[in-house]
Ligand code: HEC
Ligand code: HEC
């Protein structure tokens with residue numbers, strides 16, 4: 001009897017030690033051979049491909065009078081043919097305010113006064129015009145991230161007037177910022193954004209609000225402490241909180257982007273980390289240049305506790321998969337959303353210049369400004 005108990009306790013302990021999640025797994029290689037850069041997924045956690053709504057009607061051929069000639073108050077889509085303009089309006093209907101939405105959020109009238117389609121009296125139309133420019137900006141200037149796959153309104157909205165995953169500045173739990181009593185500094189508040197870990201739970205404000213964002217890089221180039229590298233543990237914790245968001249937004253673990261031998265070294269990381277690097281800059285640009293500028297347009301009930309509008313993070317598009325919508329491109333349904341083109345967005349000036357990312361795979365010093373040799377074991 002006691003042997004049986006020992007045995008079963010042993011079996012349970014072995015399962016616990018193995019961190020066991022029963023069920024089938026699939027393993028996909030994401031990095032260099034032999035480096036152990038594999039993404040392991042529990043088959044039951046893999047999301048089913050999302051159902052993409054059928055087109056309202058087939059895209060009409062280009063040509064004929066433009067929307068700017070036909071209508072009175074077209075500012076962004078002026079040069080799009082009238083036929084294609086009408087098609088895009090029908091698509092926007094399906095993507096943002098479809099027929100199955102609550103009655104007050106369905107159809108052309110969510111943005112338009114049916115008696116005067118040219119009028120901008122509804123705030124939703126003013127927002128939608130800015131969203132058109134924002135989508136064009138993402139597709140034309142951030143192909144470093146969205147490649148030729150591109151995005152449409154559906155990538156974020158998925159048939160909702162307000163996308164399911166958005167963020168605004170978190171409500172501060174401490175009333176008096178000058179006291180340490182009762183001020184949790186955003187910690188010990190279980191929050192799904194940081195995987196319920198005891199990490200600062202407001203990870204978006206510091207990193208995703210605009211170009212003047214906090215520095216994500218926290219690791220030192222040296223083994224021992226040095227005065228030229230003074231980064232607080234609190235800063236490092238915030239950075240890790242952000243990494244928890246990146247992982248959960250994409251439904252991956254850390255080694256999808258990093259080699260755990262060194263989280264810092266770019267030449268040991270996977271190509272996905274470079275894509276993510278541009279993604280971070282794209283999110284900042286989107287929030288700062290397009291959504292913040294709508295602050296005075298949104299009614300109070302559409303804003304967060306601090307009065308800022310709801311903004312974009314990695315989950316807004318990705319929703320738990322490494323390529324939004326399983327990598328399916330919908331841009332052929334709305335070629336006007338490709339935008340006018342133009343120079344790719346400069347990610348950043350200075351030693352962290354985004355253009356340097358691909359080069360960094362061979363020479364990480366181009367990114368860090370410190371010319372360290374790689375791989376890591378050769379480092380002093
Ligand atoms: C999500 C908001 C939204 C929805 C839904 C929407 N529209 Fe629009 N509509 C706009 C915006 C924004 C413009 C202006 C585009 C621009 O400035 O380039 C516009 C412009 C128009 C115009 C040009 C009016 C003029 O004279 O200036 C027409 C016509 C139009 N829409 C028809 C429709 C129809 C028909 C539907 C329903 C099938 C529809 N729209 C649904 C946002 C919307
Ligand atoms: C990158 C993600 C993203 C894309 C792409 C996107 N939107 Fe949005 N949209 C948002 C976010 C975030 C908000 C919420 C802002 C808020 O509520 O404060 C929003 C809000 C809106 C609203 C206001 C809804 C309301 O009820 O207040 C409209 C209308 C809208 N978007 C239309 C569009 C249209 C049309 C397109 C495509 C041309 C589009 N959006 C593409 C992220 C996106």
Ligand code: HEC
Nearest residue numbers: 216217218219243244246247253254257263264273276277
């Ligand atoms: C989707 C890709 C991706 C995932 C997943 C990811 N990271 Fe990162 N990580 C990045 C990128 C990109 C940077 C650099 C950000 C920058 O420079 O702006 C970074 C930076 C870091 C840094 C700072 C390195 C330095 O130079 O100081 C650490 C530490 C880190 N990540 C840890 C983690 C951990 C731990 C996880 C898992 C919880 C994780 N990362 C998941 C992409 C990722």
Ligand code: HEC
Nearest residue numbers: 146147149150151246272275276279280313314317322323
């Ligand atoms: C506006 C929508 C949008 C947002 C927001 C967004 N992404 Fe993406 N991301 C995409 C699209 C579209 C692709 C697919 C590109 C392709 O087909 O290769 C992609 C691809 C990626 C990939 C490459 C996946 C692979 O297997 O090659 C990574 C990594 C990634 N995104 C990370 C991020 C991170 C991290 C964030 C937040 C900082 C983010 N993305 C925010 C749209 C978005």
